[in-house]
Amino acid sequence: MSRDRVLATIRASLGCSEPEDEERVAAVERRLAAPLRHLIPACASRPHSERVGQFTRSLREQSAAVIEAAAPGRIPEAIARYLGEAGLPLRLKLGADPFLAALPWQETPALERLQGPAGPGDAVALSSAGAGVAETGTLVLLSGRDNPTSLAFLPETHIIAVAEAAIVGALEDAFDLVRARLGRGAMPRSLNLVSGPSRTGDIGGRIVLGAHGPRRLAVIVYKTDEGAVGAP
Amino acid sequence: MTQRMLDFEASARAALADASLQRALAGLPGGLVAERAAAKARLPEFEALRDAARDIRDHTLRNLDLYLKAFERRAAASGSRVHFASTAAEARDAILAICRAANATLIAKGKSMVSEEIGLNSHLEAAGAEVVETDLGEYLVQLRGERPSHIIAPAIHIDQAQAAADFRRRHTHLAQDRRLEEAPDLVAEARAILREKFLAADVGITGVNFLIAETGAAVIVTNEGNGDLVALLPKVHIVVASIEKVVPTLEDAATLIRLLARSGTGQDMTAYTTFLAGPKRDGDPDGPEACHVVIVDNGRAALLGSEFREVLRCIRCGACMNHCPVYNAVGGHAYNSVYAGPIGAVLTPALIGLGEARDLPNASSFCGRCEEVCPVKIPLPKLMRSWREVDFARREAPLAARAALEAWAFCAKRPRLYHLATRLAVLALKMAARGRGAFGSFPLARGWTRHRDFPAPQGRTFHELWAKTKRGASA
Numbered sequence: 001m002s003r004d005r006v007l008a009t010i011r012a013s014l015g016c017s018e019p020e021d022e023e024r025v026a027a028v029e030r031r032l033a034a035p036l037r038h039l040i041p042a043c044a045s046r047p048h049s050e051r052v053g054q055f056t057r058s059l060r061e062q063s064a065a066v067i068e069a070a071a072p073g074r075i076p077e078a079i080a081r082y083l084g085e086a087g088l089p090l091r092l093k094l095g096a097d098p099f100l101a102a103l104p105w106q107e108t109p110a111l112e113r114l115q116g117p118a119g120p121g122d123a124v125a126l127s128s129a130g131a132g133v134a135e136t137g138t139l140v141l142l143s144g145r146d147n148p149t150s151l152a153f154l155p156e157t158h159i160i161a162v163a164e165a166a167i168v169g170a171l172e173d174a175f176d177l178v179r180a181r182l183g184r185g186a187m188p189r190s191l192n193l194v195s196g197p198s199r200t201g202d203i204g205g206r207i208v209l210g211a212h213g214p215r216r217l218a219v220i221v222y223k224t225d226e227g228a229v230g231a232p
Numbered sequence: 233m234t235q236r237m238l239d240f241e242a243s244a245r246a247a248l249a250d251a252s253l254q255r256a257l258a259g260l261p262g263g264l265v266a267e268r269a270a271a272k273a274r275l276p277e278f279e280a281l282r283d284a285a286r287d288i289r290d291h292t293l294r295n296l297d298l299y300l301k302a303f304e305r306r307a308a309a310s311g312s313r314v315h316f317a318s319t320a321a322e323a324r325d326a327i328l329a330i331c332r333a334a335n336a337t338l339i340a341k342g343k344s345m346v347s348e349e350i351g352l353n354s355h356l357e358a359a360g361a362e363v364v365e366t367d368l369g370e371y372l373v374q375l376r377g378e379r380p381s382h383i384i385a386p387a388i389h390i391d392q393a394q395a396a397a398d399f400r401r402r403h404t405h406l407a408q409d410r411r412l413e414e415a416p417d418l419v420a421e422a423r424a425i426l427r428e429k430f431l432a433a434d435v436g437i438t439g440v441n442f443l444i445a446e447t448g449a450a451v452i453v454t455n456e457g458n459g460d461l462v463a464l465l466p467k468v469h470i471v472v473a474s475i476e477k478v479v480p481t482l483e484d485a486a487t488l489i490r491l492l493a494r495s496g497t498g499q500d501m502t503a504y505t506t507f508l509a510g511p512k513r514d515g516d517p518d519g520p521e522a523c524h525v526v527i528v529d530n531g532r533a534a535l536l537g538s539e540f541r542e543v544l545r546c547i548r549c550g551a552c553m554n555h556c557p558v559y560n561a562v563g564g565h566a567y568n569s570v571y572a573g574p575i576g577a578v579l580t581p582a583l584i585g586l587g588e589a590r591d592l593p594n595a596s597s598f599c600g601r602c603e604e605v606c607p608v609k610i611p612l613p614k615l616m617r618s619w620r621e622v623d624f625a626r627r628e629a630p631l632a633a634r635a636a637l638e639a640w641a642f643c644a645k646r647p648r649l650y651h652l653a654t655r656l657a658v659l660a661l662k663m664a665a666r667g668r669g670a671f672g673s674f675p676l677a678r679g680w681t682r683h684r685d686f687p688a689p690q691g692r693t694f695h696e697l698w699a700k701t702k703r704g705a706s707a
Contacts, residue, residue: 003316006475006529010297013537028298028480031291032446035481038284041277041490058500095517117518120431136501145515153460171489175482185306187447189519190464191507198457199503202369202385203415204392205260211368211419212426213457213504 033184037172044135044170051134052221055167058137059219062196063209069222072099075161076108078220083111083124086216088157093122096146100128100161117148118155125151129162130181131174132221136195139219140174142181143190152192158214160194164223240566240591247562256391257563261382261554267498268551268605275494285491286609288484289545292476293536299445299478300527306448310510312471312523320350323528327352327437327470328359330524334468336361336434342452342459343367344439345383345548346474346528348570349583352437364429366458368422375402381564381572384496384550389563392418426458436462436520440473441547442488443525446481449507450525453492457504469511469520474528476544482507488547491607496549535582539618543578545608552602552612558595567592574602574612581619587628593619651695658689665689 016024046054056066069078083090091112094100105113118125127147131140139160143149152158168174171193178191198213209215247253272278292299304314317323323346331339339361341347353363353374365374369387373380375398380386387395396412399421411417438459442451450471452459463469479485493499512519532544553559553573564572569580569589577592593616602612623629624637643650665671665688674686692700 002318002322005318006316006527006533007297007300009318009529009533010300010475010536013533013535013541014294014297015537016297024295025298028295028302031480032302035446035483037483038288038487039277039280041275041281043275062503120427138501138505143516143519144513145517148517149460149464150518153457153464171486172483175486185447187310187449187507187509189310189509189511189513189516191449191509192460193501193505193507194503195501195505196503199455200368200419201455201497202367202372202387203395203418204256204390205263205385205388206392206415208416208419210423211456211458212366212423212430212461 040170040172041135044133044172046134046169048167051167051169052164055132055134055137056219056221058134059196059217060137062137063199064137064196064217064219067218067220069161069220072163072222072224073104075103075220075222076105076111079126079159080108080111082159082218083157086157089123091122092124092126092159093118093151093155094126095148095151097128098146100126118150118153120154122155124157124159125155126159126161127151129160130166131177132162132167132219133171133174133193134167134169135171138171138174138193138195140178141190141192141194142178142188143192144188149190149192152194153198153213156210156214157216157218158194158197159218159220161220161222164221167221240568240595243566243568244558244562244595247566252391252394253389253563256389256394257560260385260388261550261560264385264497264550264554268495268554269498271494271498271500274500275490278491278494281487281491282607282609284487285547285607286545288479288487289547289608292479292484293541293544296475296478296533296536299480300475302445302480303443303448303478306445307443307450307510307525308448310448311513312448312510312525315524315526316529317526318529318533320528320530323350323472323526323530324352324355326526327472328356330468330470331356331361331435332359334435334522336468338429338433339363339435339437340429340433340462340466341365341370342436342438342454342462343370343386344437344472345380345570346439346530347437347472348379349474349530350472350528352472364426364433366426366429366456366462367454368419368456368458371422371426372398375399378565379570382550382553383548383571383573383575389565430458430461430465433462433466435468435470436464436466437470437472438462440471440477441492442485443473443478443527444480444482444485444507445478447507447509449509451485451489452506452508453489453502453504454506455497455499455503460504460506463506463508464519467520468522468524469508471508471523471525472528473525474530475532476546488607492547492549495551495605495607496554531583538582540578540582540615542610543575543582543615545610546575546579547608548575549607551605551607552610555601555605557597557599557601567595574616575610578610578612578615578619586619586623586626590623590629593617593623651693654693654695658691658693661689662691 197217200211559573581589670685
């Protein structure tokens with residue numbers, strides 16, 4: 001059987017003993033059970049007060065638009081204004097996410113909403129991020145019943161809402177949030193780290209946006225009354 | 233003596249004379265070198281992270297069997313089917329069997345070097361399937377019937393005008409007089425064509441950057457988002473991974489991700505980094521119905537026990553190619569191998585045999601930049617030297633090269649003879665120069681003197697000067 005052959009060749013190359021060296025197995029199990037944090041760069045461990053600016057700056061450098069909203073209730077009007085100013089259709093595709101569903105959409109009657117995964121005809125999609133990472137200007141999207149992954153890749157314009165309080169310093173902090181939410185070792189089917197619109201440099205080395213995924217990424221950073229995650 | 237299949241010298245000469253290739257190489261990969269330098273300057277911890285990354289890779293390789301088993305267990309728990317293949321043929325057959333079971337006629341592919349290595353596309357095509365590469369560079373290369381010439385920029389050898397000509401030649405259903413003047417025109421055309429393929433494909437096949445033992449997830453890093461669409465839209469998703477792609481935990485992946493894009497393109501992070509764990513779950517509105525992970529050995533497990541094991545640390549960033557003066561001069565195709573540049577010079581002899589790839593470890597000036605920039609500190613020059621030693625010991629190298637090396641070794645091991653020989657050579661050259669400081673041309677070195685003068689010795693050997701000036705300090 002191929003599996004046994006591959007593993008046996010590896011063991012022979014490594015000079016592994018038979019029977020198995022129990023200490024070696026235990027060391028691996030320990031590392032898997034209690035992941036080792038390596039060096040976290042200083043830029044990934046700034047205080048929360050600096051993180052938001054760092055996050056928005058990084059995103060803008062990556063050609064994303066960043067919009068600040070004073071409260072979750074202001075998200076619909078921020079979206080309507082962004083789409084209007086960009087001359088984009090006032091029609092959104094979004095999942096059944098309860099946070100997004102509870103927003104005061106009645107205040108922006110011109111903004112049409114359709115629920116479900118994205119199809120080829122959808123021009124604009126809205127997602128809610130589980131976290132933001134200040135270090136690299138990265139949004140963390142968790143797939144699930146209420147959060148279709150296709151929203152992030154099929155439409156030409158993707159809008160992502162993220163709570164200011166959910167902006168962490170390092171990628172490792174975001175992983176800890178996922179573990180806290182789903183349990184150790186568990187993952188959503190798809191965990192998507194998004195750090196800008198789709199791009200390519202494959203034609204003559206020039207960067208062009210919108211290779212296969214969205215040409216435009218707009219990030220709405222909204223304030224909440226809750227304290228920041230991991231705020232000092 | 234084995235027949236040498238890969239004649240680097242001949243293809244390098246052709247590459248140097250290829251004007252359009254030289255035009256394409258002029259801006260890149262040099263541009264990527266500058267981007268990397270800027271990214272490194274923004275991250276003061278860069279060097280310390282390289283040490284951490286090397287340690288992560290070494291720890292994983294030392295326990296590779298255990299981490300593969302842990303990955304297999306957790307991937308199965310999230311609904312993926314894990315297959316092992318010890319040879320390229322087994323891997324091709326396993327993937328073809330999955331495609332057949334899915335009645336696949338159209339297969340969309342994300343970037344995968346190991347699929348190039350195992351010759352996957354032609355195998356699937358021979359079985360009647362249409363296979364479409366979706367990474368824009370890979371798509372271009374596929375249109376031209378070529379292979380990628382760079383790990384992360386497969387079409388780096390093609391300039392924009394050539395790409396436009398290829399599109400006109402191959403996209404015959406579109407108006408011949410359409411506008412293809414600017415890069416965005418070409419990207420828009422490819423986007424529209426490939427979008428149809430994503431939506432219609434029965435099976436999606438992607439490579440992978442990392443497999444995470446802790447969670448059973450496969451990590452795909454892209455800028456275009458093509459890997460995500462390939463993994464998301466077709467009913468069946470197949471991940472092809474070589475055995476060394478596994479890392480223990482998310483934290484280990486985080487450190488490697490910090491170095492991957494910075495080393496390759498100079499980005500702090502690529503647009504998309506995606507962790508995929510299995511097929512669609514209950515209630516999920518999208519995602520594939522089945523997921524397979526095919527883990528391919530193809531000679532790597534044996535390599536793990538050899539002096540070349542460090543090459544398995546590689547995370548495929550392409551920095552060694554971008555910084556290599558040989559790669560910059562001749563491009564990737566001159567290597568006649570799936571993997572080009574310094575990493576290819578070390579990996580290829582291990583994969584296809586030294587007899588066929590003998591030229592590649594010699595295609596280096598040993599300047600050492602590849603090792604300096606490698607995010608996981610692979611001692612590439614040392615490993616190339618080791619291949620040269622193996623080659624010499626096997627007595628398979630061409631007779632003239634072997635005789636010259638043996639003559640040099642004979643002298644080098646006899647210091648008096650060596651000093652006498654160099655003294656005589658230096659005197660002879662001084663006399664031949666007749667007071668001029670340099671030679672305009674030199675027998676047996678015309679290739680060298682065509683572009684520069686050969687300096688004439690002034691009468692004393694290096695050893696004499698060294699002794700006279702007290703160990704090289706200026707007199």
